[in-house]
Amino acid sequence: MKKAEITRLTILEQAFDLIYTKGYQTTSIDDILAKTKVTKGAFYYHFKNKDEMGIAIIQELIKPNFEHYFIKPLLQEKDPSTILYQMMHDALLKNEFLKVEYGCPASNLTTEMAPWNTNFTKVLNELALKWKMCLEICLQKGIEQNLIRKDIDTEQVAIFIMSGYWGIRNLGKLVNSTKVYKDYLKQFEAYLNLLK
């Protein structure tokens, strides 16, 4: 790996940490420079401006993690309710990338940026849409294999699952404890049984 690439990646990773813990707007470029020990010249050599860096963080750090924990599991050849429970369980309790006290990075950014920054929202929307689509595909396959009831509306179910995830992340952040995750998972399991 080239030295320049390392610099760039360092900026992205450390900036992600700051933004994830403090929020995008409260993280100043000077904060990032102080943490990375990179100079302003180097920073602006790699990124046109702060927002471009923010988008790069989503694309190059958040997205891969998202693919791993939220998309890949859905493509397995197992029965959907097992898959969905496993996905939720691992996303909440096995993902060391995410910390309960800081919530979900993508959800945080959505809330913070949606009202005034369309670039961020566009990228985040793509992630959400992909997740929804894959959830639906997973459910549809289940229907075809008689593992899921035929009369469910896959879009409705996908939306219900997504909102549950985002919400519990937010609640976890508020109370700062994984206890709520575990409570949530129990009810999620009960809900999934409805689909069979």
Added chain:
Amino acid sequence: MKKAEITRLTILEQAFDLIYTKGYQTTSIDDILAKTKVTKGAFYYHFKNKDEMGIAIIQELIKPNFEHYFIKPLLQEKDPSTILYQMMHDALLKNEFLKVEYGCPASNLTTEMAPWNTNFTKVLNELALKWKMCLEICLQKGIEQNLIRKDIDTEQVAIFIMSGYWGIRNLGKLVNSTKVYKDYLKQFEAYLNLLK
């Protein structure tokens, strides 16, 4: 109503609008002054600083609305599943205070402020806790009246309901359409039937 009180309330209401639509940090005091046509002297006569105003908005504007839509319905003498569905339905579709494209003000503030402002988080946490408690009380009464299964864990259910609400607010904000609210409500109804 005294003139000074009107000034104060104007600031709170207009500032709420700005913060709800743009976020707390992106709303500057000068923004608020421009919108309200109040001078800086007047502003700082009524509020010690920006954060004190923020807290006042939660206590004096958000909280009453919250009590009306999220607490009061729960105290009715009806069967819980009807109450809960009605509460969710009205909160999402009947509350003109809240707009789909801007999400839930309390949830927005939680996400934005939690990592770095303990004052805000404390007040918001109180709201969340009260909601949870009242949800549990509502369910407990249902159990005693044989309207709700005895074997449910009221805390778990309360947590599941809360996260669903927050999540769907976030999703609504992302896609900017009440369609997801309606989809969500359908599945919420199905989930509530599980409790009977």
Added chain:
DNA sequence: TAAAAAAAATACCAATTGGTATGTAATATG
């Protein structure tokens, strides 16, 4: 190894931020 291009360092800047100091008008009170 010299020139060119890439990468990084340094110094600077205008705009905005939340907040203060001080002055003045309006209102209440005795």
Added chain:
DNA sequence: CATATTACATACCAATTGGTATTTTTTTTA
């Protein structure tokens, strides 16, 4: 009606913000 207090107005400020211009160092390439 005099005085005190409340309510608001104006002008100012230090700190921070994202960003730029310029120079220097490092690396690549011919």
